[in-house]
Amino acid sequence: SQQGEEDPQALSIQEGENATMNCSYKTSINNLQWYRQNSGRGLVHLILIRSNEREKHSGRLRVTLDTSKKSSSLLITASRAADTASYFCATFNQAGTALIFGKGTTLSVSS
């Protein structure tokens, strides 16, 4: 079963605007990761936030984590057309053996 659920499923914005994606999960976690996928192929790791962190930045990316609500958000600031992709949150299963992914948010940035 899927652990994370992203919201919205699809998001369309103009270049320069900010994009916010949300993720909810079900069980306790040690960390939560965000990945990006272009054109339905390999995923690329973007950022990892640990359970004792509330916010983390990496370039134009800002991730927040609220363990009391079991939710996380990914903010992409000043979006570019090259940010067009699907974005997934992922947490480890309870055995710690595999990442459990949500269905993803498909972001379209138009110029």
Add this chain to the structure above:
Amino acid sequence: GAGVSQSPSNKVTEKGKDVELRCDPISGHTALYWYRQRLGQGLEFLIYFQGNSAPDKSGLPSDRFSAERTGESVSTLTIQRTQQEDSAVYLCASTHGGILAKNIQYFGAGTRLSVL
């Protein structure tokens, strides 16, 4: 190579045939994962290898699916008697291993399997 390599990149097969998918992990990565991604969906965990330990096969959807890995090298995912519902992108990932829950996964580009 520098990254995770998967082959073939695309595979078209007829229903009932067997297929074998290959994954070359990053050199030195002890852990290897297989995932399946159906169109428009997230990734489904299939199987996990860690060094010479017994693999975690809990995600394999049926006994038609099997995977092998020798040591810390190449892995093959075999699907026997393929069905149309097996059509998906099959993704492989590897990690350094160690403290698993802190590891970032590095993905290959996947194999797109189409069963006609």
